[in-house]
Amino acid sequence: MKKLVQKSHYDYSTKHEAFPYQHEAFLEIKDKDYAAIFHEQGLGKTKIAIDLLLYWLKEREIDTVLIVTKKTLVKNWVEEFGEHTNIRPKTLDSNRHSNFFVFNSRAEVVITNFETVSGEVERMELFLKTRNVGIVIDESTKIKNPESKLTQDFFKLSPFFKIRIIMTGTPVANRPYDLWAQVFFLDQGSSLGTDFSAFKSECNLNNDLGHNESQRDRFENAVAHIFEKINDFSVRETKNSGIISLPSKKYVSFYVGFEDEQRRIYEQIRTEMVMTIHRGETALFDESQDSLKRLLRLVQVASNPRLLDDRYDVCSGKEETLDDLISDIISRDEKMIVWSIFTDNVDYFTKKYKQYDAVKITGKMSVEERGRSVDRFKFGDAKILFATPQSAKEGLTLTVANNCIFYDRGFNLDDYLQAQDRIHRISQTKQCNIYNLMVAESIDMWIDKLLKAKQSAAFLAQGDISLEQYQDEIDYSYGDMVREILNIDSNG
Secondary structure, three states, X not given: OOXXXXXXXXXXXXXXXXXXXXXXXXXXXXXXXXXXXXXXXXXXXXXXXXXXXXXHHHHOOOOEEEEEEOHHHHHHHHHHHHHHOOOXXXXXXXXXXHHHHHHOOOOXXXXXXXXXXXXXXXXXXXXXXOOOEEEEEEOHHHHOOOOOHHHHHHHHHHHHOOEEEEEOOOOOOOOHHHHHHHHHHHHOOOOOOOOHHHHHHHOOOOOOOOOOHHHHHHHHHHHHOHHHHHHHHXXXXXXXXXXXXXOOEEEEEEEEOOOHHHHHHHHHHHHHHHHHHOOOOOOOOOXXXXXXXXXXXXXXXXXXXXXXXXXXXXXXXXXXHHHHHHHHHHHOOOOEEEEOOOHHHHHHHHHHOHHHOOEEEOOOOOHHHHHHHHHHHHHOOOOEEEEOHHHHOOOOOOOOOOEEEEOOOOOOHHHHHHHHOOOOOOOOOXXXXXXXXXXXXXXXXXXXXXXXXHHHHHHHHOOOOOHHHHHHHOOOOHHHHHHHHOOOOOOO
């Protein structure tokens, strides 16, 4: 089909020079038809992507570049173009009428979100057939589930893009098999195969690896070879590789005891779950949604019993420790982010600490409301930002703070890594303190062990460490810990 578009001949110059490591990544992949930018979060992947697309528009006969990101990050991308280029991008959103004019314009850069692409598949396919389009997928772990409709829509459109780039700082968002769909979008299975089930079976960090040596060996060998298979079209740098000087990260764990009523509620829920298991339900400690929802009730009680019982009217163990920690940080004249996976916690603590002009970000807030909270935190008197990782873990540079407090954590590795690196990134000048609050002898301890195992497996899959280093540091005891919590025999 004849291409209908004529280029508008924008000024393709950039306003700022790249850091040397960003330029090296650009040179490595600028002429490839597909590539992955896996630089660790906080190292400026956006700058690499912008330099790439300017080169494509000028040198590679690309008419339009489509940037796909999360809804909350579209505004960030528009601002980045104003900061780094002389191009004014157009946007696609849920307004199909206005999208019609974008699809039929000569726009050389179009920014949109994942859901809009999925909802506009038919017009998007026609759009791709009438011009040469390159795509940059930001936060590509959004398409990590190959069975979701959204991911399937991106698979359908993939062959129509002349150049394909994915980028994320945490390609292994939770388990090593998260890489498969992201890479499949690029190469249709050339490197990691076309059978997701087989790949998942080989690369599944499950609860039995501590007791099954042959299964453990197969898992470790499979994961150790993942990055070798994608290395030809992937670039990755970490903050530990010496490419840039950043302040250190210091991890501090606080282990607190249960408050008496909190312990009673916790043990009651735990007993109910144990009884359910021993009635014959054996799949509680896999990562199915049903299993995790039930375990999440224990996390809620360890975090804040008010989440389950609004009659609870005393300070839990963690809350007293949080009071002391906040007072200490305020006395140092420093700002902090306090993370909780529960929206009700964020609401509760924002009100409790209003004397520090606390602000919040949750998924229930509009993009505009979140923006106002960020502005008050970055430029105003707000000393504390309370937030859920799902609503604020990506796209924000919050280096005005150098303290992160995890009041509680869920089971997802990406939430934990992305959230703490809101403060540990380019432009940070102070040591970053990462505080984890945990109730001793509770599910918090299992989550801590599980996240460390997931992080080690992610490092191995991403080529950050060798197999020997992985074997030296890995601890598979998380499988036994969850069985102990639920009083399940290891052979059950």
